[in-house]
Amino acid sequence: MNNASNQFAGNDAEFVAFINEMKRGEVGAVFFLNSNPAYSYVNTKEFTDALSKVALRVSFADRADETASLCNILAPVNHYLESWGDSNPVAGYYTLVQPTINPVYNTRMAEESLLNWSGSAVTEYYQYVRNNWEKTVLASSGKSWDDVLQVGFVSTGSASATPLSFNLDVTAVANTIVAECAKLAAGSNQVEIQLYQNVAVGDGQVANNPWLQELPDPVSKVTWDNYVAIAPKYAEKLDLAEFDLVEVKTATHSVTLPVLIQPGQANGTISIALGYGRTKAGQAGTEVGKNAFPFLTFENGTFQTAAVASISKVGGTYILAQTQTHHSFEGRNIIRETSLKEYLKDPYAGSGNGAGKKHESYDLWDKYEKPGNNWVMAIDLNACTGCGACIVACSAENNVPEVGRDEVRRRREMHWIRIDRYYSYNEKGTVVTEENLNEWKTLNVAYDKLLVSTKY
DSSP: OOOOBOTTOOOHHHHHHHHHHHHTTOOSEEEEESOOHHHHSSOHHHHHHHHTTOSEEEEEOSSOOTTGGGSSEEOOOOOGGGOOEEEEEETTEEEEEOOSSOOSSSOOOHHHHHHHHTTOSOOOHHHHHHHHHHHTHHHHHOOOHHHHHHHOEEEOOOOOOOOOOOOSOHHHHHHHHHHHHHHHHTSTTEEEEEEEOOTTTTTTTTTTOHHHHTSOOTTTOEESOOOEEEOHHHHHHTTOOTTEEEEEEOSSOEEEEEEEEOTTOOTTEEEEESSOOOSSSOTTTTTOSOOOGGGOEEETTEEESEEEEEEEEEEEEOOOEESOOOSOSTTOOSSOOOOHHHHHHOTTTTSSSOTTOOOOOOOSSOOOOOOSOOOOOOOOTTTOOOOOHHHHHHHHHHTOOOOOHHHHHTTOOOOSOOOOOOOOSOOTTTSOOHHHHHHHHHHHHHHHHHHHHHTO
């Protein structure tokens, strides 16, 4: 398949040019839709100063977020489940967006507002989308509007494959990599920051959704915070323990975050999730974590998610709210594992049951007949990536409440589904220290006293 993806078709260089145009006073009006650059742009002050020179500033948003609060007009828009629309995420694949409910509040789709303001003969966006589809996609596909409403999409097939070429000098690329590594070796506290979006909060647009804030990260199982993930051996080299507070600093930005010991993280690097540190997200998402967007660097016409920074311990600890830890198993193996050689000799090798002994299974419930159809949910664990979508879906379906950071710290999260992960590695130097364990105990005692005193 050679169909181009349109999902990340933005142009960073054009946005930088747009900011420069606002600085020069060349922009008379600006409209924001599904964007919040006053939070997510690399230089917030540069953006806000430039925006102040624009006479008409309109935000299509559902709240006065960081950008909308700087605008003259906030035009509240429908939720996407209240909206019509369409999408072309991949070349040759067209899909419809259909509403599932009527608008709950007095809102209007941004597209419908633009149709009205522009004096269009068609002011209803549903009709506009339908007219466009009947003239373009449906005319060439032989399908009717009702057909597409039922199946949801039209595919025109795969594009013919075209040969790809690589014309860069491999030696020059290797030298660039070596030079970057040399920068890190120049100082013992120099690291490369890798920025990423986690599956829960993403770029921060959904930061005010407490179900997503409380969704455990698939790897770290941390909720309600971002952190500095660092490899066990590299943390040992820098004399860092889990939950130590560290300052990560570049020439333009710095944040203080707790350390998370993360097996699999490359030595010489740290990773920090984007999407946190919102200042006007709402009751659930404001001031959760720290904003890492200013660590982005603009190079070769695009924003890069890697930068060289210094990392230093600032004193104190901050306990992250994790739904799972793997440091106490009463002396048992964290993972049952064996070698192929031993398995061929004994299929039950490494099971913990002894040589040649099959693991026994038990059932808490009496057997009974179940005639007819039965409801069941089956999860293919071979395909599971641990993303946590089933956890949120279950919380939404059953209206399971979130409990917040402090109660998750006390192991009181209320998820009906829990996905654990385990590592197989030498834990020396990577476990929670006795000092931190004592801090856990102190924290729990303090909470117990607080609950008693407030009769909560």
